[in-house]
Amino acid sequence: MSATPIAVRRPLWRRLIGFNMLTGLALGCGGWFLGGWIGGWMAVHHNYLQSATSCNGCGGTDQNDVGIYMGYLFAVIGWLVGLGFLNYPIARLRGRPPSMKHHETTSWTRYFKLCTDHKVVGIQYLFGVGIFFFIGGLNAMLMRTELLRPVEQPWPAGQYLTLVSLHGTMMIMMTSAFILGPFGNYFVPIMIGARRMAFPRIESLTFWLVPAAGLILMSAIAFGGLPFGWTGYAPLADQARAGADAYVMAFILISISLTLVGLNLMATILTMRAPGMTWRRLPIFVWGVLSTSVLQVLAAPVLLATMTMVLMDRATNTSFFLASAGGSQYLYENLFWFFGHPEVYILALPGFGIVLEILPVFARKPLWGYPLAVAGMVGVTLLSFMVWQHHLFVSGLNAGLRPFYMLTTELISIPTGFIFLNAMGTLWRARIRFTVPMLFALAFFFNFLIGGLSGVFVSDVPSDVTTHGSYFVMAHFHYTIMGGLVFAFFAAVYYWLPKMLGVTLNETLGKIHFWLMFVFFNLTFFPLFAAGFLDMPRRVSTYAPGLQTLNDFVSASAFVLGFSMLIFIANLVWSLVFVREPAAENPWASRGLEWQLPTPIPVDNFERIPVITNGPYEYGVAGAAPVAQLTPGALPAAGS
Amino acid sequence: MASAAVPIADEAPELLARNIRVGARIWAASQAFFFMAFFFAFLYLRALNTNGLWRGWPNTHKPHPSLAFGIVIMICVVAGAVVARGATLLPTRTWRVAAAGAAFLELAAVGLQCAQFSSLGFGPTDGAYASVFVGWTGLFALMLFGTVYWLATVISDFGRAVATPAFRGAAVEAVSFVLIVLAGIEFVAFILLYVVA
Numbered sequence: 001m002s003a004t005p006i007a008v009r010r011p012l013w014r015r016l017i018g019f020n021m022l023t024g025l026a027l028g029c030g031g032w033f034l035g036g037w038i039g040g041w042m043a044v045h046h047n048y049l050q051s052a053t054s055c056n057g058c059g060g061t062d063q064n065d066v067g068i069y070m071g072y073l074f075a076v077i078g079w080l081v082g083l084g085f086l087n088y089p090i091a092r093l094r095g096r097p098p099s100m101k102h103h104e105t106t107s108w109t110r111y112f113k114l115c116t117d118h119k120v121v122g123i124q125y126l127f128g129v130g131i132f133f134f135i136g137g138l139n140a141m142l143m144r145t146e147l148l149r150p151v152e153q154p155w156p157a158g159q160y161l162t163l164v165s166l167h168g169t170m171m172i173m174m175t176s177a178f179i180l181g182p183f184g185n186y187f188v189p190i191m192i193g194a195r196r197m198a199f200p201r202i203e204s205l206t207f208w209l210v211p212a213a214g215l216i217l218m219s220a221i222a223f224g225g226l227p228f229g230w231t232g233y234a235p236l237a238d239q240a241r242a243g244a245d246a247y248v249m250a251f252i253l254i255s256i257s258l259t260l261v262g263l264n265l266m267a268t269i270l271t272m273r274a275p276g277m278t279w280r281r282l283p284i285f286v287w288g289v290l291s292t293s294v295l296q297v298l299a300a301p302v303l304l305a306t307m308t309m310v311l312m313d314r315a316t317n318t319s320f321f322l323a324s325a326g327g328s329q330y331l332y333e334n335l336f337w338f339f340g341h342p343e344v345y346i347l348a349l350p351g352f353g354i355v356l357e358i359l360p361v362f363a364r365k366p367l368w369g370y371p372l373a374v375a376g377m378v379g380v381t382l383l384s385f386m387v388w389q390h391h392l393f394v395s396g397l398n399a400g401l402r403p404f405y406m407l408t409t410e411l412i413s414i415p416t417g418f419i420f421l422n423a424m425g426t427l428w429r430a431r432i433r434f435t436v437p438m439l440f441a442l443a444f445f446f447n448f449l450i451g452g453l454s455g456v457f458v459s460d461v462p463s464d465v466t467t468h469g470s471y472f473v474m475a476h477f478h479y480t481i482m483g484g485l486v487f488a489f490f491a492a493v494y495y496w497l498p499k500m501l502g503v504t505l506n507e508t509l510g511k512i513h514f515w516l517m518f519v520f521f522n523l524t525f526f527p528l529f530a531a532g533f534l535d536m537p538r539r540v541s542t543y544a545p546g547l548q549t550l551n552d553f554v555s556a557s558a559f560v561l562g563f564s565m566l567i568f569i570a571n572l573v574w575s576l577v578f579v580r581e582p583a584a585e586n587p588w589a590s591r592g593l594e595w596q597l598p599t600p601i602p603v604d605n606f607e608r609i610p611v612i613t614n615g616p617y618e619y620g621v622a623g624a625a626p627v628a629q630l631t632p633g634a635l636p637a638a639g640s
Numbered sequence: 641m642a643s644a645a646v647p648i649a650d651e652a653p654e655l656l657a658r659n660i661r662v663g664a665r666i667w668a669a670s671q672a673f674f675f676m677a678f679f680f681a682f683l684y685l686r687a688l689n690t691n692g693l694w695r696g697w698p699n700t701h702k703p704h705p706s707l708a709f710g711i712v713i714m715i716c717v718v719a720g721a722v723v724a725r726g727a728t729l730l731p732t733r734t735w736r737v738a739a740a741g742a743a744f745l746e747l748a749a750v751g752l753q754c755a756q757f758s759s760l761g762f763g764p765t766d767g768a769y770a771s772v773f774v775g776w777t778g779l780f781a782l783m784l785f786g787t788v789y790w791l792a793t794v795i796s797d798f799g800r801a802v803a804t805p806a807f808r809g810a811a812v813e814a815v816s817f818v819l820i821v822l823a824g825i826e827f828v829a830f831i832l833l834y835v836v837a
Contacts, residue, residue, distance in 0.1 A: 092793040098656065098807065198659040259670050267663045272655065301670045305677030309775060318764040318771035319693075320681060326693025326768035331684050335677055609652075 019084030020113040027078035028212075035074025039067030065315040068223070068242050072249040076212050083208055084114045088201060100200055104603050114208070116200030117603055122186025123500060124207050126493075129181055132174040132214040134565070139167035141562050144555040150545045160541035161227050162220070162243070168230025169217060169247060173254045175485055176343065177210055179350035180261055180296075183492050184289045186500060188265060190594045190601065191283045193274025193610045193628065198267035206257045206264070213253035220246035229539055231340070234321030234332040238313050248311050255304035255339075258346070262296030265289055274628070276612030283592065283616050284373055288353020291377040295342045295349070295384060303339035306332065333395060337388040345384040347481055348448075349377055351488030352419045355441040358495055359426045360617045361590045362438035367617040368425025372418045379415030383408060390459055394468045402461045409459035416452060420445065435588070436510035440491035443518045447483025451476060454529065472532025478525045490517070490568070498583030501576060502599045509571040516564035523557035591616050591627050607631060657810030664814030668821040671783060675825045678776040682832050685768040695837075696767035703762035703770045710834040713752045714826055717784065720745030721823035724791065724816035732805065735812065739795050746788045746819065749826075753781040773833050780829065784822060791815050 017023060043066045080086065088102070102116040110120050111127075143163050146155050155163065185207075189197055197203045220226050224241025232251075237244045269290050273282070282290075309320040310332070319325030321332045352373075360367045367373065389397060389405040423445055432438065454476040457463045467473060490513075498504050527550055534550075536543050543551065575581070586595040593616065597605065610628040618624035686694055695702045720742045727738035757778070764774045794811045 089789075089793075093789075093796055095796045097797070100656075198663060263663060263666045263670065266666055267659055271658045271662050297666055297670050298673045301674035302677045305674050305779075308779065309677075309681070309771075312764065312771070312775055316764045316774070318774060319768055320685075320771050320775070323690045325765070326685065326690050326696075327771065328685060328688050328690050330688075331681055334684070335680065338677075 018113075019082065019087065020109065021083065022112075024079045024082030024208075027082035028075045029078070031074035031076070031078025032071045034078075035069075036067045036071035038074070039070030040064060042066050042070070063242055065242065065245055068245045069249065069311060069315050072216055072245070075216075076209075076249075076253065079212050080205070080208065085201075085205060085208070100196060102201065102204075106603070114201070114204050116196070116204055118185050118189050118197045118200065118203060119500070119601060119603075121203050121207050122182050122184075125177060125181030125185060125210070126500070128207065128211055128214075129174050129177050132170055132210075133178070134569075135214075135218070136167050136170035136174060137562060137565060139163050139170065141559065143167060144558040146541050147543070147551050148555050150543050150548050150551070152541055155541065157541050158225060158227060161229070161539060162225030164539050165226035165229050165247075166217070166220065169226065169232075169250070170214070171481075172230055172343070173213060173217070173250065174210070175347055175481065176254065176258055177261070178347075178485060178489050179354065179492065180265065180289060180292060181207065181210070182500075183285075183354070183496060184261070184265055184292075184350065187496065187594050188286055188289055189268060189272065190597065190605055191286050191592065192269060192272060192277050193593060193606065193612060194268065194272035195605045195609070196272075197264050198271060199264050202260050203264050206261045209253045209257040213250040213257070216246050216253070217250035218246075220244075231336060232310070233336075234310070234313070234327075234329040235323075237310055238321055244310075245314065248307050248314070251307045252304060252311070255300045255307065258296045258300035259304065262293035262300065266293040266297060269293070274610050274612050276628070278612075280370070281612055281615045283357060284367060284370065285350075285353040285357040287374050287377055288350045288356075291381045292346050292349045294381055295346050298385070299339045299342035299346070302335060303343075306335040306339065309335075330392070330395065333392055334388070337391040338385075340391065341388040342384045344477075344480070345380050347485045349380060351444060351448075351485045352377060354488045354492045354495075355444045356419065356422055356426075357592070358437050358441045358491055359423055360619055361495075361588050361592075362433045362435055362441075363426050363430035364433070364619045365426055365430045366615075366619055366621060367422065368428070369418075369422045370615075370617070373422045376415040376418030376422070379418070380412060383412045383415065387412060387459075390464070393461055393464050406459060406461050410456065413452060413456065420449070435494075436505075436507060436514055437491045437495035437588075439511070439514045439518075440487050440494065443514070444484055444487045444491065447479055447487060447521070450526075451479030451481075451483055454479060467532055469537055470532035471528045471536045471538060474538050475525045475528035475532060478528075483521060483525070487518075490514075495588070496594075498587055499594060499597075499599055499601070502583055503575050503579075504581050504583045504587065505575045506571050506579070509567060509574070513564055513567045513571060516560060516567065520557045520561040520564060524554055524561050527554050527557075591618065593628055596628065596630060654806055656804075657806045660807070660814045661810050661817075664817050668818050671818070672821060672825065674783075675776070675780070675829075678772060678779075679828065679832070682772045682776070685772065686837075690768070693767045695769050696762070700766075701762065703760075703766045703773065705760060705762075705773060705834065706756060707834055709752060709756040710830055713749050713756070714830045716745045716749035716752065717826040718823045720749065721816065721819035724812075724819050728809070728813050728816055732808070736795060739791060739812065742816075742819070743788050743791045743795065746784055746791070750781045750785050750788070753777055769837060776829055776833065780822070780826065787815065787818055787822060790818075 043064050088099075092098070100116065103110055103113055104115065104117045110117070111124055115121065115124075142155070143160065146153070146160050146163075152160075185197065185203060189195065220243035223246060224243040226232075226243045226247055227240055228236035228244070232244070232247055237247065269282075269286060309318070312318040313320055313322060313327075319327040321327045321329050323329060356367060356373055387405060387409045389401060390409045393402060393405075454472070458467060458473055458476055494505060494510055531547060531550055531554070534544075534547060536547055583599060585597075585599050588595070593610070593612075594601075608631060610630045612628045614625040614627050616627050692698070723738055723745065724742035727735050727742065730738055757774075762770050764770055794808070794815055797808060797811070
């Protein structure tokens with residue numbers, strides 16, 4: 001006998017105390033106090049856990065770091081328990097069968113709880129990471145306000161340094177998840193013809209660790225700030241006030257998240273490609289994601305280990321990084337940059353993937369040199385593990401090692417150059433459609449070119465010695481990360497948002513956003529090369545009075561750059577809340593598999609696993625077969 | 641919430657098994673890189689011997705962890721991994737006993753590590769070697785404990801016939817692969833921390 005189940009709507013109070021974000025916050029707060037209390041008890045009963053000066057030369061911080069770490073740890077555990085992450089592991093121990101699904105509904109509440117639908121996780125990432133990106137941007141505005149005058153005003157030097165550290169750390173942490181989080185999670189399974197990620201619960205976990213990390217990082221403001229920049233060099237971080245505990249804990253959470261994101265995406269791409277999705281048909285964005293995943297899986301654990309060592313130095317008085325007790329701060333620098341430099345490519349590679357994905361769509365030509373693009377990405381991935389010591393050129397590194405690391409660093413410009421070659425080949429004699437995503441993609445190449453060329457200066461030992469620690473380096477990495485990654489992010493937002501949210505963003509506002517951002521990004525950061533050559537040091541709130549005009553110009557430009565972000569937010573809110581113009585199913589006439597699906601994309605993506613019949617970039621090729629057979633006997637309409 | 645071993649209709653039945661097999665290998669690579677940081681720290685700090693404090697403070701006792709503990713812990717870890725790996729070759733009926741034995745051995749290693757910590761004779765403040773020792777062995781025990789939990793879920797699946805044979809086989813193979821990698825790491829740790837130190 002079959003019976004139709006009757007959906008019983010639970011009362012509001014019952015829904016609020018279920019496993020969701022509110023419960024997570026409540027249990028997280030409770031966990032903070034419980035952990036603090038346990039940590040305090042531990043410190044009282046174990047001498048080596050009492051910081052202060054319990055041993056000669058140990059990193060005494062005069063505070064109960066154990067209590068703080070235990071507070072953070074229990075807060076994170078409470079947060080995850082409240083979200084329901086413990087239910088499944090316990091159920092599995094009790095013999096419950098493996099299941100891939102959890103809260104895959106169409107209700108709006110799925111965005112505020114553990115959900116195993118990769119599309120929901122993608123949107124959670126988009127807004128979650130976006131909020132922290134906005135906070136990081138606000139910090140930048142405050143920094144530029146300080147730099148309007150060459151004297152300490154309005155922030156004292158210590159607070160300014162905390163602002164700098166918070167901006168840098170927040171941006172590095174969040175931009176690591178900027179592309180893979182929203183777009184990798186949302187589109188990779190669809191682009192390879194799969195219905196889900198390989199490990200959907202882990203996918204959800206990776207997202208919910210990110211807000212926890214962001215909130216913990218921000219709590220540093222209340223605990224004495226971050227007086228050491230985003231790199232957290234020892235022994236500064238070992239000796240800093242409790243704000244450093246927040247920094248360490250936040251980085252630990254982010255490194256776990258990055259590792260698991262990489263693992264999940266890699267496993268998905270390796271095992272779940274649809275029939276016919278050969279390596280040569282794999283969308284170039286997926287190649288970018290795969291390369292990035294390799295880096296994340298191998299580099300992020302090293303960051304995790306490094307931060308654990310800092311935690312132990314601070315909480316249990318070990319001496320990994322304290323020369324006064326047998327350690328070495330150079331160990332920190334080596335380990336940190338072993339992660340830190342691949343991190344640069346963790347940021348750049350998905351950007352390469354996005355712009356190369358977008359160019360053929362709006363150039364209406366096949367992607368030129370597809371194998372070369374793949375080789376470029378693989379080359380960057382391999383070389384990125386062999387360059388980290390260029391960050392230590394002025395740290396007392398053995399002079400004999402410098403030429404090797406200079407060479408490997410300069411070598412990396414070759415595979416990066418492949419990507420530019422692909423772009424030029426694709427754009428050559430193309431009938432380009434200058435849509436908003438295409439404008440952002442083109443700007444990526446302009447900015448990244450400047451970032452790359454200035455990178456040659458800082459990879460070269462003689463010139464690095466003169467520019468290291470100056471605004472020149474600052475301008476260089478903003479050109480690569482903001483000029484590259486953030487422009488690629490916005491290209492992706494304008495390109496994919498109609499599919500993700502089902503609405504079209506206003507084109508005019510999009511173009512205003514682009515032009516303001518592009519022009520004032522360059523006006524903000526290009527003069528900083530000059531400031532660097534004029535010896536203006538990073539992370540210092542005062543500077544030579546003669547540099548005030550230059551700095552005022554930069555600050556004014558930065559404020560307009562910040563304003564351009566507000567235009568984007570206004571556009572998003574306007575289009576999403578007020579106008580809600582439904583997006584066409586394939587507004588760009590793209591051949592991408594994701595554009596062959598209806599909007600909104602069904603929970604299981606495909607009715608049946610598709611059969612891939614052709615590559616995704618056969619634009620303008622007469623008689624090109626459609627990209628996939630979605631249902632037996634029916635071929636999808638593809639842009640050609 | 642769905643509750644089938646093969647979650648979505650028309651998904652290849654062996655997909656779950658393939659996912660877990662590939663995921664385990666990637667996870668093992670991550671773990672190896674995690675401990676590589678401690679490997680590097682050991683060699684770097686030992687080579688530098690900053691202020692002559694690699695083996696602790698002058699005129700005080702030097703950190704010498706019990707070799708007996710080290711040998712027994714390593715034997716437990718390696719034997720547990722070998723038994724788990726061997727279990728993949730056994731018929732399903734006897735597999736569960738072997739896997740439970742492997743879990744017991746690994747748990748014993750974790751317990752022995754805790755016991756060693758309680759009677760170590762030195763603390764984390766006793767120089768660079770002590771730092772590396774406490775960090776490496778402590779975190780290794782933690783990772784091992786997590787892997788034992790994973791093994792326990794696989795064992796608990798067995799008796800209830802809730803997973804397909806293909807999935808069960810893959811899960812056993814995956815967890816034993818990770819244990820083998822952990823055993824390799826433990827072997828390197830033993831050589832460095834007890835022999836080379």
